Amino acid sequence: MKLTLADPKILKESISIISDLVTEARFKISKDSINLAAMDPANVAMVIFKMLSSSFTEYSVDKEMNLALNLGNLKQILKRAGANDILTMELHDNKFKVTLKSNTTRTFYLPIIDLEEKEQKIPELSFPMTISIDTNTFNEAIEDADIVADSVSFVADKNKFILVAEGDLSQAKIEIKGDEQISIKTSEDTQIKAKYSIEYLKKMIQAGKLSPQVLLSFSQDYPLKLEYKLMDKLMLSFILAPRVDND
Numbered sequence: 035m036k037l038t039l040a041d042p043k044i045l046k047e048s049i050s051i052i053s054d055l056v057t058e059a060r061f062k063i064s065k066d067s068i069n070l071a072a073m074d075p076a077n078v079a080m081v082i083f084k085m086l087s088s089s090f091t092e093y094s095v096d097k098e099m100n101l102a103l104n105l106g107n108l109k110q111i112l113k114r115a116g117a118n119d120i121l122t123m124e125l126h127d128n129k130f131k132v133t134l135k136s137n138t139t140r141t142f143y144l145p146i147i148d149l150e151e152k153e154q155k156i157p158e159l160s161f162p163m164t165i166s167i168d169t170n171t172f173n174e175a176i177e178d179a180d181i182v183a184d185s186v187s188f189v190a191d192k193n194k195f196i197l198v199a200e201g202d203l204s205q206a207k208i209e210i211k212g213d214e215q216i217s218i219k220t221s222e223d224t225q226i227k228a229k230y231s232i233e234y235l236k237k238m239i240q241a242g243k244l245s246p247q248v249l250l251s252f253s254q255d256y257p258l259k260l261e262y263k264l265m266d267k268l269m270l271s272f273i274l275a276p277r278v279d280n281d
Contacts, residue, residue, distance in 0.1 A: 038092035042121040046112040053105035054237040060102040071154040080273040089267040102149040111142045161251035163226045166217040169242030175208040182206045187229045229277040238272045
């Protein structure tokens with residue numbers, strides 16, 4: 035296996051975001067992509083990552099393999115990658131070897147860890163509501179909601195998308211109407227509402243660094259899926275369990 039990136043930025047950003055949710059994960063390295071699917075330790079959120087071979091200047095994989103790594107350690111190495119570094123990843127003596135090459139050559143070795151848990155299955159979910167929105171607008175709305183509460187309700191119909199956060203005394207309401215900046219597709223005639231954790235959302239919306247648009251899919255009191263895509267390079271998505279009120 036030998037994988038080379040002329041621009042390490044998208045891998046660096048992706049691993050940084052994923053490591054905020056998952057500490058250890060198994061990468062499935064196939065002939066045409068690197069894949070990861072993992073749950074956070076609290077089983078509230080799932081992260082799904084796919085980076086295509088077309089992102090790499092060299093992508094040589096003899097056979098499909100699984101590699102489990104500590105993402106915190108990998109993040110620390112990738113943080114050292116500068117804009118002019120060429121990044122190469124290989125297997126060497128049963129270790130994961132990362133080389134950063136510019137005017138100097140820096141080599142790091144990470145242990146391959148033994149993850150006993152089974153391969154994570156991606157759940158099959160069906161969503162009547164999908165909203166495509168620019169990441170800045172969505173990120174600002176989550177930051178606004180964060181001022182007053184630790185959870186936010188997504189309320190949507192075919193014409194508009196509203197985020198509502200309610201604290202003990204305060205309330206925030208952000209209304210986004212369907213227009214050039216936002217596309218709403220729904221198979222339901224009625225309004226759909228679901229509530230989610232802002233703490234998790236704030237970690238997930240960091241993926242706005244990777245893509246100018248985010249696709250939100252949800253249903254009534256149902257998991258949320260956020261999907262970020264960089265054409266012909268990568269896809270990073272998250273599934274977040276809903277908050278259900280016990281009243």
